[in-house]
Amino acid sequence: MKKLLPAKPTKNSTSLALSEFTPAELRKLRSFKTPHGIQTALDAMPYHLADTAWSPRCVLQENSSHCYEGALFAAAALRALGYPPLIFDLEAEHDTDHVIAIYQMNGHWGSIAKSNYSGCFGRQPVYRTLRELAMSYFDTYFNLRRERTLRTFSVPFNLKYFDARVWMTTDEPVWFVAEHLFEIRHFPLLRKGQEKHIRRVNDRLFRAGCVDRALKSANR
Numbered sequence: 001m002k003k004l005l006p007a008k009p010t011k012n013s014t015s016l017a018l019s020e021f022t023p024a025e026l027r028k029l030r031s032f033k034t035p036h037g038i039q040t041a042l043d044a045m046p047y048h049l050a051d052t053a054w055s056p057r058c059v060l061q062e063n064s065s066h067c068y069e070g071a072l073f074a075a076a077a078l079r080a081l082g083y084p085p086l087i088f089d090l091e092a093e094h095d096t097d098h099v100i101a102i103y104q105m106n107g108h109w110g111s112i113a114k115s116n117y118s119g120c121f122g123r124q125p126v127y128r129t130l131r132e133l134a135m136s137y138f139d140t141y142f143n144l145r146r147e148r149t150l151r152t153f154s155v156p157f158n159l160k161y162f163d164a165r166v167w168m169t170t171d172e173p174v175w176f177v178a179e180h181l182f183e184i185r186h187f188p189l190l191r192k193g194q195e196k197h198i199r200r201v202n203d204r205l206f207r208a209g210c211v212d213r214a215l216k217s218a219n220r
Contacts, residue, residue, distance in 0.1 A: 070114025074101035095149035
């Protein structure tokens with residue numbers, strides 16, 4: 001299977017894709033002004049647990065999202081602000097994956113994310129590499145058995161490749177993006193033998209990490 005590689009979108013292709021939004025929707029996205037503004041907007045949205053795959057337009061309409069939908073929404077908002085719509089997959093063992101939107105500022109990586117775990121939100125743009133960014137999630141990425149579960153991170157994926165499927169504004173579920181994330185290259189965060197030395201999180205970190213989630217759910 002031919003692997004899709006991220007590519008820098010052209011000004012014309014970006015403008016054409018953004019024209020799928022109504023003027024009011026585009027004004028809303030641009031009103032966030034900065035990546036921090038996008039994160040603030042995501043933080044203010046209720047987290048929902050439904051097994052949905054809403055497009056950014058649907059997220060705007062419903063004013064709610066979960067991890068995956070929040071990442072797509074953030075990528076679309078970043079695009080409206082002039083950034084490429086990049087996402088990044090954090091892959092876990094005995095746990096759910098976490099999808100985040102990523103961006104570069106002054107040569108350093110930051111992220112925007114929606115989560116019902118306190119430690120899995122976005123990160124400031126201070127990480128020199130994507131591995132550094134991924135490792136910043138390691139200690140606070142755990143399941144309900146208190147196991148630290150993060151194992152791999154993906155190459156960045158530019159959502160412009162799905163512009164023909166109108167991923168930003170479709171009323172249909174956008175599971176095709178999630179399915180593609182299973183196919184792209186991932187890199188291990190741990191070396192052989194390191195897993196046996198990883199301790200479970202203590203009670204204090206567990207309680208702090210679960211402040212923003214319903215304990216009955218396993219969704220990240």
